Amino acid sequence: MDLLILIYAFILGTLIGSFLNVVVYRLPREESLSFPPSHCPTCKKRLKLYDLFPIISYLGLRGKCRSCGSEISIRYPIVEGITGILFLVTVYTFGLSLETIQYMMIIGLLIPIFLIDYEHYIIPDGLNLGIFLVAVFIVLIQIITGEKQWNEFLYHILGMVIGGGFFLFIAMVTNGAMGGGDIKIMAALGFLFGVKNTLLLVFLSFVLGGILSIILLLMKIKKRKDPIPFGPFICLAAVITIFWGNQIVEWYLF
Numbered sequence: 001m002d003l004l005i006l007i008y009a010f011i012l013g014t015l016i017g018s019f020l021n022v023v024v025y026r027l028p029r030e031e032s033l034s035f036p037p038s039h040c041p042t043c044k045k046r047l048k049l050y051d052l053f054p055i056i057s058y059l060g061l062r063g064k065c066r067s068c069g070s071e072i073s074i075r076y077p078i079v080e081g082i083t084g085i086l087f088l089v090t091v092y093t094f095g096l097s098l099e100t101i102q103y104m105m106i107i108g109l110l111i112p113i114f115l116i117d118y119e120h121y122i123i124p125d126g127l128n129l130g131i132f133l134v135a136v137f138i139v140l141i142q143i144i145t146g147e148k149q150w151n152e153f154l155y156h157i158l159g160m161v162i163g164g165g166f167f168l169f170i171a172m173v174t175n176g177a178m179g180g181g182d183i184k185i186m187a188a189l190g191f192l193f194g195v196k197n198t199l200l201l202v203f204l205s206f207v208l209g210g211i212l213s214i215i216l217l218l219m220k221i222k223k224r225k226d227p228i229p230f231g232p233f234i235c236l237a238a239v240i241t242i243f244w245g246n247q248i249v250e251w252y253l254f
Contacts (some may be wrong), residue, residue: 006088013087016108017080023112024079027127028120036132043068051187054080075115083111086239093198093243097146102138103242106131106192110235113185117231123181128188136191152182156191159198166202182230197245202238203231212236 025041026033034212038047045067051057058077065072087108094100109130117123140158142148166186171178190198218224240248 006091008082009091012078013084017083018054020108021079021082024115027124028116028122039072040067042070042074045094054097058059067228073232079111089243098141099139102134105134110238114232117229121227121229123185123231128181128184132188132191135188155194159194160187160191162195163198163202178230182234183230185234193241196249198242200240200245200249201237204240205234208236209233
């Protein structure tokens with residue numbers, strides 16, 4: 001893989017990550033994603049173009065607003081950096097392919113879902129719908145180009161039924177332990193991954209949920225009676241499934 005392509009992928013990821021920060025902040029507040037333009041949430045001063053460079057601007061400003069001096073959350077450069085790294089790894093793993101475009105878009109939706117659900121205990125329907133539409137669009141392109149057959153569309157439908165149906169069942173028998181957003185994201189990801197990797201996704205999400213919940217309690221980030229959103233565990237499991245799902249399934253089966 002050409003190093004320059006990987007660098008471009010990282011830069012693209014940081015730029016997308018900068019926008020995802022806007023999504024994470026504004027979407028739960030039902031604010032417009034485009035208006036007003038980027039501004040300091042404290043003094044409301046509009047940010048200059050040179051203050052919008054991902055990671056670099058944060059370091060140059062030493063984590064403070066140029067106008068009022070209020071601190072800028074460290075989350076902003078972290079999200080930009082993580083998105084950049086994930087985009088780089090996606091290109092490195094899948095090359096310049098349709099899969100790369102698909103997974104970049106999916107990752108760009110999983111990151112705000114992770115953060116919004118963790119902070120606000122909601123998963124916006126628009127983000128879940130975005131995952132589903134991206135998956136359907138890519139599968140249809142693969143069928144049109146001959147990469148997949150029409151009967152394989154059923155494989156993705158079954159994945160959706162398994163993922164969403166299992167979480168719906170849990171919600172029903174536990175009187176709402178799983179929220180509607182969890183059910184919808186599992187249905188969307190189920191369509192994306194198909195049957196085998198959806199089963200892996202379900203397994204990983206519960207394993208990660210158990211382990212990370214214990215860590216959050218031990219570190220006193222969460223208390224025993226505090227609700228812990230499940231969406232972030234699904235997102236982490238989805239990223240693992242994207243990059244290593246096929247290898248894990250093959251290792252387990254053979």
